[in-house]
Amino acid sequence: MNKIILIMGVKLIVIFCFYAQENTNLVLNPSFEKIEGKLKKTGQINAAKYWISPTGLRADLFSKSKEGDIGVPENLRGKEFAKYGDNYAGVVAYSYNNNKPRTYIQTQLKNSLIAGVEYCVKFDLSLSDLSKYAIDKIGVHIGSSAVSLDRKGDIIFSERSGDFDNVIIAMGNKTFNNRYNWKTVCGVYKSQGKEKFLTIGNFYNGKDTKAEKLKKLEDFSGAQFPESYYYIDNVHVTRINEEIGCDCLISKEQNQESIVYQSSFVDNNNSLSLKEKLQRSTVYFDVEKYEIEKSFMEILENVYQILKDNQEISLQLNGHIDESEKEAIKNDPENDKLINLGQYRADRIRDFLIEKGVDSKRLKAMNAGSDNPASKGISKLSLAKNRRVVFVITD
Structure with a gap:
C-alpha cells in the first residue's frame, strides 16, 4: 500500500511540474x-x-x-x-x-x-x-x-x-x-x-x-x-x-503588425525631382517604437544613394508621433522614451545613414511631435501614417 501511495505521489509531482510550465x-x-x-x-x-x-x-x-x-x-x-x-x-x-x-x-x-x-x-x-x-x-x-x-x-x-x-x-x-x-x-x-x-x-x-x-x-x-x-x-x-x-517559427508576414504603414514607393522614376523622391521615401514606425522595420531598408538604401550622388545637399529628418502617442505622454509625463519618441525615430534614421558613410554634418534630426499629421483621421491606418520620419532638403 505504501509503495502505491509513493508512486502516485511521484506521478502527481511530475504532472504538477508539467502544468506549472504552461x-x-x-x-x-x-x-x-x-x-x-x-x-x-x-x-x-x-x-x-x-x-x-x-x-x-x-x-x-x-x-x-x-x-x-x-x-x-x-x-x-x-x-x-x-x-x-x-x-x-x-x-x-x-x-x-x-x-x-x-x-x-x-x-x-x-x-x-x-x-x-x-x-x-x-x-x-x-x-x-x-x-x-x-x-x-x-x-x-x-x-x-x-x-x-x-x-x-x-x-x-x-x-x-x-x-x-x-x-x-x-x-x-x-x-x-x-x-x-x-x-x-x-x-x-x-x-x-x-x-x-x-x-x-x-x-x-x-x-x-x-x-x-x-x-x-x-x-x-x-x-x-x-x-x-x-x-x-x-x-x-x-x-x-x-x-x-514560438515567435522564431513565425514568418515575417505572419508576425508583422498591420499597424505599421507600408509605403510602396520604388525609386525607378527619373522624371521625379530629388525633393519628390525624398518626399516619397518616408519611413513609418510601430506604436510607441523607434526601431527601424526591415521592410524600410530598401527605402533607406535609396536615400543613402541620393545623398551619395548629390554631395551638395543636406537633409533635415523630422520625426513625428501620432495622436495616441501624444495622449500616452499626458498619461506618463515622466516617460523619457515617450517624450522624445519623435527625436529617437529621427536619430535612428540619422545613425543608420551615418553608419553607411554619410557625413553627420549633412544630417539634422528633429523632433516634429504630432502637430503636422499626414492624416487627420483617428483610425488605426490614419494613426499609422503619422508615426513617421520625413526627409526635407535644407541645402
Whole structure:
C-alpha cells in the first residue's frame, strides 16, 4: 500500500511540474529589474537577483537609476534604452586577438525542463555603440549543471563534447551588428530532461566566430573598444504547445503588425525631382517604437544613394508621433522614451545613414511631435501614417 501511495505521489509531482510550465516564463527576473544591494560600478551583474557570472570576470549591469558608466540610456559603452523596464545586462562576446576575456551571465530556471518537451528560448540584444566588432555566435546554453570557470577566461565548447547540443543560437547564423535597435535571438530547444541552468554568451572559439569590423559612429566621443559588446534584456524560456508557439517559427508576414504603414514607393522614376523622391521615401514606425522595420531598408538604401550622388545637399529628418502617442505622454509625463519618441525615430534614421558613410554634418534630426499629421483621421491606418520620419532638403 505504501509503495502505491509513493508512486502516485511521484506521478502527481511530475504532472504538477508539467502544468506549472504552461504559459510561464521559467526565467526569474528576466529583465534584471530586481536588484539586491547597491549598484555602484561595472562588473556587478550579481546585483541582479537570481543572476551571476560563471567565470572570474563578472558581466555588467546597467540601470536607469544610475548615471555615468552604468547608466541607462547613456553609459560607458554607448547609448541604449532598455528593451523592457529600466535595466539590462552587458557581456563581452568577443575581443580582437582574444586580448580580453569574455563575460557571461547565468541563472537557475524556476523549474527543471521536462524530457521530450520543446521550449522556446529567446532574448533581446543590442550591440553597444562603441563596439568595433559584431559577431554571429552569441547564444544560450541550457544544462542540468552550471557551466563555470574558476578564473577569468572563455567558456569554449568542442564538437566532440556534445555540449553544442545544448546551445541555442539565432537561425541562419547572422551577424548581430545592430547598434541602433534591439534584435531577438530565438530558437527551439528539445529537452533531454532535468536541465535547470541557463547561460548567455559566446561558447565558440575565435576561429569559428565570424567577426565583422565596424566603423566608429561619429556621434560618440572616445575610442572604440576592440571588442564585441552586447547589451542583453528580456530573457525567456517557455514551453511550446498547440496554443503557445514560438515567435522564431513565425514568418515575417505572419508576425508583422498591420499597424505599421507600408509605403510602396520604388525609386525607378527619373522624371521625379530629388525633393519628390525624398518626399516619397518616408519611413513609418510601430506604436510607441523607434526601431527601424526591415521592410524600410530598401527605402533607406535609396536615400543613402541620393545623398551619395548629390554631395551638395543636406537633409533635415523630422520625426513625428501620432495622436495616441501624444495622449500616452499626458498619461506618463515622466516617460523619457515617450517624450522624445519623435527625436529617437529621427536619430535612428540619422545613425543608420551615418553608419553607411554619410557625413553627420549633412544630417539634422528633429523632433516634429504630432502637430503636422499626414492624416487627420483617428483610425488605426490614419494613426499609422503619422508615426513617421520625413526627409526635407535644407541645402
